[in-house]
Amino acid sequence: MRQLPVEGQLPFYLSKSIGGMILLEKLNKTYPGVQPLHVLKDIDLSISQGEYVAIMGASGSGKSTLLNVLGILDDYDTGRYLLDGKLIAGLSEKKAAIYRNKMIGFVFQSFNLISFKNAMENVALPLFYKGVARKKRNQLALEYLEKVGLRDWWHHYPNELSGGQKQRIAIARALISQPRIILADEPTGALDSRTTDEVIQLLSQVNAEGITTIVVTHERSVAEQTKRIIHLKDGYIESDNINIPSLTACSK
Amino acid sequence: MKFFEFDTIREIFSTMRQSKLRTFLTGFSVAWGIFMLIVLLGSGKGLQNGVSSNFSNYAVNMVNVWPRRTNMPYKGFKAYRRLRFKDQDMEMLKNHFPQIDKASGIISLYGSTVSYGKEYGNYGINGVMPDYKDIRMLSIEAGNGRFINNIDMSEERKVVVINQRVADNLFRGEEPLGKYVQIGGIAFMVVGLETKTSNDENGYCYIPHSTAQTIYNRRGYTDEFYFTVTGMDSPEANEAFTLALRKTLARSLIVHPDDTAAIGVWNMAENYVQTMRIFSTIQLFVFIIGLCTLVAGIVGVGNIMVITVKERTREFGIKKAIGASPSNILNSILIESVIITGIFGYVGMVLGIGTLELLNLIMENATGTGGDGPKVFLNPSVDLNIVLVATGILIASGLLAGYFPARKAVNIKPVEAMRAE
Numbered sequence: 001m002r003q004l005p006v007e008g009q010l011p012f013y014l015s016k017s018i019g020g021m022i023l024l025e026k027l028n029k030t031y032p033g034v035q036p037l038h039v040l041k042d043i044d045l046s047i048s049q050g051e052y053v054a055i056m057g058a059s060g061s062g063k064s065t066l067l068n069v070l071g072i073l074d075d076y077d078t079g080r081y082l083l084d085g086k087l088i089a090g091l092s093e094k095k096a097a098i099y100r101n102k103m104i105g106f107v108f109q110s111f112n113l114i115s116f117k118n119a120m121e122n123v124a125l126p127l128f129y130k131g132v133a134r135k136k137r138n139q140l141a142l143e144y145l146e147k148v149g150l151r152d153w154w155h156h157y158p159n160e161l162s163g164g165q166k167q168r169i170a171i172a173r174a175l176i177s178q179p180r181i182i183l184a185d186e187p188t189g190a191l192d193s194r195t196t197d198e199v200i201q202l203l204s205q206v207n208a209e210g211i212t213t214i215v216v217t218h219e220r221s222v223a224e225q226t227k228r229i230i231h232l233k234d235g236y237i238e239s240d241n242i243n244i245p246s247l248t249a250c251s252k
Numbered sequence: 253m254k255f256f257e258f259d260t261i262r263e264i265f266s267t268m269r270q271s272k273l274r275t276f277l278t279g280f281s282v283a284w285g286i287f288m289l290i291v292l293l294g295s296g297k298g299l300q301n302g303v304s305s306n307f308s309n310y311a312v313n314m315v316n317v318w319p320r321r322t323n324m325p326y327k328g329f330k331a332y333r334r335l336r337f338k339d340q341d342m343e344m345l346k347n348h349f350p351q352i353d354k355a356s357g358i359i360s361l362y363g364s365t366v367s368y369g370k371e372y373g374n375y376g377i378n379g380v381m382p383d384y385k386d387i388r389m390l391s392i393e394a395g396n397g398r399f400i401n402n403i404d405m406s407e408e409r410k411v412v413v414i415n416q417r418v419a420d421n422l423f424r425g426e427e428p429l430g431k432y433v434q435i436g437g438i439a440f441m442v443v444g445l446e447t448k449t450s451n452d453e454n455g456y457c458y459i460p461h462s463t464a465q466t467i468y469n470r471r472g473y474t475d476e477f478y479f480t481v482t483g484m485d486s487p488e489a490n491e492a493f494t495l496a497l498r499k500t501l502a503r504s505l506i507v508h509p510d511d512t513a514a515i516g517v518w519n520m521a522e523n524y525v526q527t528m529r530i531f532s533t534i535q536l537f538v539f540i541i542g543l544c545t546l547v548a549g550i551v552g553v554g555n556i557m558v559i560t561v562k563e564r565t566r567e568f569g570i571k572k573a574i575g576a577s578p579s580n581i582l583n584s585i586l587i588e589s590v591i592i593t594g595i596f597g598y599v600g601m602v603l604g605i606g607t608l609e610l611l612n613l614i615m616e617n618a619t620g621t622g623g624d625g626p627k628v629f630l631n632p633s634v635d636l637n638i639v640l641v642a643t644g645i646l647i648a649s650g651l652l653a654g655y656f657p658a659r660k661a662v663n664i665k666p667v668e669a670m671r672a673e
Contacts, residue, residue: 073573073666093578093663101575112570112670116270128263129575177575 021180021212022047022070027079029065039065040076041235047214049180052207054223054243055216057232063216064185066232070214071104071183072096084180101129105174105211107203109186111166113158119145119169120154126177144172148202164195171202181212188222200225264588271560278556278589279596282646285549286597289542289642290604290634291611296538298612298632300531304524305630311389311480313353316518317497318476319505326508335505335514337474348500351481351493356384357474359464366457367434368422375418375455377435379464381405387478390448390458397429397444404443404460411463413444417455435459438467481521487529490522546642553646554653557589561657568661569669578662582655589654590647597643608632 022045029040039062047053057063068074069081072088081088083103091099105126106112113122124141132140145151148168158166167187174182184203188196200222207213207227215226223229224243231238268275304312319335339357346352359379366375378384385392385399392399392413404411412433419428432439440459465471484490494517499509507514568581612632661669 068667071573075665093572097572097575097577097580100573106573108573108670110670112573114567114570116266121266125571126574129571129577129580134262173574 020046020048021051021084023080023082025080025082027069027076027081029062029069029074029076039235040069043079043235043237045230045237045240047212049212050207050210051212051214052204052227053212053214054226054229055214055232056218056220056223056229057238058218060234061232062235063218063232067183067185067214067216070181071106072100073106097129101126101177103180105171105177105179105182107167107170107174107182107184107187109189111158111163111170111190113166113170113173115158118155118157119150119161122158122169123172123176126173130177140176141172144176145169147175148172162195163191164198167191167195167199168202171199171206175206175211179211181214182206184213184215186216186218188217188219196222260584260587261591264584264591267564267584268588268592271563274556274560274563275592278553278560278592278650279599281549281552281556282593282650283596283600283603285546285552285646286600286639286642287604287607288545290601290639291607292538292542292545293535293638294604294608294632294634295611296531296535297634298608298615298630300528300535301632302615302630303527303531311387312520312524313480313482313484314387314478314520315352315481315494315497316476316478316516316520317501318516320514320516322507322511322514324508324511326511327506329506335507337477337505339472339474341501341504342474342477344504345477345479345497345500349481349493349497351483353480353482354383354386355477355479356381356387357461358384358476358478359461359468359470360475361464361468364436364457365434366418366422366455368428368431371422371424373418373421373455375457377457377459377464379461379468380458381461384458384478387480390446392444392446396447397442399444399446400458400460405462408462408466409460410438410440411443411460412440413446413458414442415446415448415456418457419445421455433457436467484521485525487522487525490519490525494519494522546645549646550649550653553589553593553650557585557650557653558657561585561654561661565661565664565669569664569666572662572666572669581662582658585654585658586651589650593647593650594643597646601639601643605634608634 024043024045027040027043027045028038031037031039043066055063055066065074069076070083072083072091075090083099086099088099100106114125117125120138120141123144124137127137127140128134142151142154145154148171150165150168150172153161153165153169158169161169167190171182171187182203187203188199191199196219203213203215204225213226215222217223227243228241229243230240317337319337322329322331322333322335325331337357342355342357346355357380361377363374364377365372366377367373380400382399382401382405384390390399397413399413400411403409412435414422414428414433422428422433423431428442428445431442433442434440435457440457444458446456446458461474465473481490481493484493498512498515498517501507501515502509502511505515568576571581572578612630615630
């Protein structure tokens with residue numbers, strides 16, 4: 001049933017994709033329960049360094065699950081997942097934490113900032129777990145806040161910030177550990193259209209710096225800004241296309 | 253593994269500030285547990301100290317024997333004969349009972365006039381032997397002379413040891429040692445100043461037993477015996493000793509064996525051992541109650557830690573997503589738990605000791621002028637080891653209470669953790 005990408009729709013760099021950043025082979029994931037839910041079915045996917053990918057699909061199509069698996073936030077049942085050439089399977093929590101910290105930055109729909117820490121402390125937190133000294137952490141955090149245009153807001157707590165600001169802070173937090181991949185799960189789901197643009201702009205900017213960026217979204221306008229759109233339906237990859245308009249839009 | 257880094261501590265304090273109520277509640281149950289334990293144990297100890305201080309005018313192993321009237325006719329003697337102890341009776345008892353350690357006869361006269369210059373007063377005169385000092389735990393401090401000694405005894409010297417009260421009344425600040433006081437018209441040289449009973453309302457003069465026998469016409473006789481006994485730790489042994497003592501004396505004085513009222517025996521040890529038994533029972537009870545309070549505190553800590561961890565599952569999920577390892581999170585919970593129990597345990601300890609001190613002060617004032625009357629409460633104190641062990645138990649229980657729920661929370665996948673509200 002798996003729909004193979006039609007020749008010519010594949011990005012050229014996928015032809016030899018073993019050296020890619022992300023490689024999924026026949027990946028399956030079932031949520032156990034009274035009625036087990038088979039959410040990911042034989043997913044084959046390859047994403048290279050520096051790509052800007054949107055994963056789309058209706059709710060229940062398995063897109064968030066896929067993102068969680070990619071982010072080592074969740075495990076899978078069968079198949080293989082290679083992240084930067086390393087097999088991600090049956091990792092201990094500790095190992096998973098190390099990979100996450102080193103490789104991946106997360107951006108969530110609900111921001112997931114820590115409510116009792118101010119903007120700077122939130123951004124600096126990943127570095128705390130890397131063992132970076134406090135002074136250095138905070139200085140770096142301010143630099144990244146500058147990048148997302150919120151340096152002047154460093155002492156504000158999440159509940160004093162707008163949704164767009166919170167998400168930009170979350171992006172700064174994702175970036176501070178200099179990850180290879182940014183995984184964004186409905187990053188604009190809780191935002192209005194104006195702030196959505198701001199956030200997407202920021203993500204494009206991040207990608208332009210060479211960080212592999214994967215955005216899960218159900219908004220077409222958001223997906224249009226990326227360079228590759230993957231459609232999921234009922235746990236299958238329905239289509240996987242290069243997004244030409246966004247390519248031109250970004251290159252101008 | 254950086255378990256106890258300064259940054260980690262700072263991180264923990266920021267989370268503690270964030271949830272002041274929770275921190276306070278956890279801390280309160282710990283502080284309360286320790287506080288109650290200390291107050292209970294200390295009060296028990298204070299009660300014990302208070303009551304045993306009432307024994308301290310005497311050696312706790314003291315036995316006092318005095319003759320009375322017979323109540324039954326026996327071996328040709330009529331009833332109601334007045335008995336008297338002879339010097340030989342004491343020698344006989346000393347030979348007969350190896351338990352007897354120190355021994356002294358005593359000849360007591362109440363209210364003899366003692367004068368020095370123009371000052372005079374009525375004081376108790378006791379003719380005693382050298383051992384009497386230890387039996388009654390009298391104290392003659394360095395520079396205050398000496399007690400009656402064996403030479404005084406054998407030479408029937410006219411020397412006297414006066415207590416502080418007599419010195420205050422007769423000498424008015426003058427140095428009494430070496431001065432002569434008149435007792436019943438006879439001059440005695442003051443050789444010692446006794447200060448143990450300085451709080452006592454009564455003035456006492458101690459003169460050699462032999463001198464008293466001569467002066468007061470009791471040659472060969474004594475009014476009472478005092479001695480200390482050793483090697484008997486149980487009330488049963490003391491009772492047996494008392495019984496044997498009565499029997500032996502009765503035989504020597506030719507008294508009917510069943511005529512127990514004829515000889516008075518006061519065995520302090522018997523009493524003391526019994527009282528101390530009561531107190532060790534009370535202490536045990538108090539300890540159990542304290543322990544139960546402590547358990548309540550432990551349960552409180554455990555409860556709050558369970559809720560805490562549940563409450564913070566989402567926060568842990570986020571932290572894990574951004575790179576915290578499970579041990580990072582586990583450690584921070586455990587250190588937090590230890591810090592809270594440690595700090596508040598200390599607070600409880602300080603408050604508990606403070607309360608005991610206050611209690612002591614109040615009780616001291618309540619019993620009046622510094623201690624004539626019987627005391628019920630004195631120097632409440634708690635064994636520091638018990639406090640430390642209790643604090644240790646609390647910290648350990650805080651650790652355990654934090655550990656199990658934290659481990660569970662830490663092992664939840666970050667996705668699930670973040671979904672939790």
